[in-house]
Amino acid sequence: MEQLALEGKIRQKIYGKQKIYFADQSQFPEVKDADLKAMDCQISDLNTQVQSITSSCRQLDTELKELNSSLTTEQIISEIQDLKAECAEYRARLDKIKSATNHVTPEEKEKVYKERTVYVKEWKKRKRLASDMINAILEGYPKSKKQFLEEAGVETDEDCNVIVPST
The missing domain is CATH 1.10.287 (Helix Hairpins)
Incomplete structure (x- = not known):
């Protein structure tokens, strides 16, 4: 750090036994108050843009998760076929029950x-x-x-x- 201070790249201040090093601000041009205010406005505008983009990203992530968790077209077609087959089995079972002749008599019931x-x-x-x-x-x-x-x-x-x- 002392070497950089001797080269003039950073500055050094001595307070008793302590040495404090900091960046040399003289290498930067002076900025007017109007320029600082313009930069502050630009920063606030950029922060607003960042917030809106972040919220839209969250919304898109939520939509993506919903789409990923839902069934695909092939899965839905397969599910429909399975349900139709199950329905056909139940219909056949119902027809078998309806056609049975060994019903329980009211007395037995x-x-x-x-x-x-x-x-x-x-x-x-x-x-x-x-x-x-x-x-x-x-x-x-x-x-x-x-x-x-x-x-x-x-x-x-x-x-x-x-x-x-x-x-």
Whole structure:
């Protein structure tokens, strides 16, 4: 740095034991205030242009991402063919069901519904009885209900994500 200062390329100032080096500003021509204001206006105009170009680039990037994530024409044609084939399979299955002669009679249907009602009532009854027994045990049990059920190995309907159907 001292060598550059001796050559006159940079300037040096000494403050006690410290030396400060800086660019020699005398090599640049003097600029008038009007020129500085014109440059400031030009800078602000360029900043505005940069912002508008940046926002349009973001918009174009967003549009590009949307286009890249959408299906191509070939993929759409393939998807349509797959859906038509699936629809044809369902139509054939529906025709087979409609043409079947072994339909369930209303008596059989009613019998099944009655059996279901009986089983659901029994399920609710047994669930209530089990719940009453567990609550009776928990009255004198020092731990929580969850810990008791875990220790006893009891699985509830809620643990298995089962909902008791309505009757």
